[in-house]
Amino acid sequence: MSIIMKLITMTVLVFILCSCSANNSTTNSSTTIYMIRHAEKVIENNPDPSLTMAGFTRAENLKDALKDASIDAIIVSDLQRTQLTAQPLADYLSLQLIVIPIQELGVEQYIQGVVDEINNNWSGMEVLVVTHNPLFQQIGQRLNAPELPDIDDATGYDHFFVITKSDNSSVKAKLSHTRYGAF
Structure with a gap:
């Protein structure tokens, strides 16, 4: 094989390898999902209760915890406790809440x-x-995350999950778990 043919072959191989590398970097991007439970709700015989004073304080704490993050979207249900929890952060970031209607669906x-x-x-x-x-565990499972821990329904308002999900569906998502706004 002549030197020119070897150079052409090497150039083509380098081009192919660079193209594959560039494609992999775009297909292997990740999505970060911050997942929390709504803040403390008023206990009453109302299917759509508001937040308690502690709940409104926790919503402000959520804003403070995430105001410097690069949040692109906030997803809530159509129940006011999720919306009231998210609204201070949405207002701070000038984002509209994306409402998925749990009552209807x-x-x-x-x-x-x-x-x-x-x-x-x-x-x-x-x-x-x-x-x-x-719903934490079911949402996490569908996002290909490791199993999320059980949360005490009476007191578990301060759990904060971060799921880092590869856009490559064969790669298991990463999960971290912390707490925020404890009183």
Whole structure:
């Protein structure tokens, strides 16, 4: 093989390798999902209760915890406790809440709606999901995250999950768990 042919072959190989590397870097981007439970709610015989004073304080604490993050979207249900929890941060970041109607859709379709909203519209970005305690594990599972721990329904308002999900569906998402705004 002549030297010119070897150079051409090497140039083509380098080009192919660089192209593959560039494609991998774009297809291996990740989406960060911050997932929390709504803040403390008023205990009453109302299917859509407001927040307690502690809940409103926790909503402000959430704003303080995430105001410097690069949140691109905030997803909530149509129940006011999720919206009231997220609203201070949404106002601070000048974002509109994305409402997935759990009452209209039912739990199963709501969960799928949250996952579809993230996957279809916010891939490669940072999203806050303010949801309900019994749904954490199911949403996390559909986002390919490791199993999320159980949360005490009476007191578990301060749990804060961060799921880092590769856009490559064969890669397991990473999960971190902390707490915020404890009183």
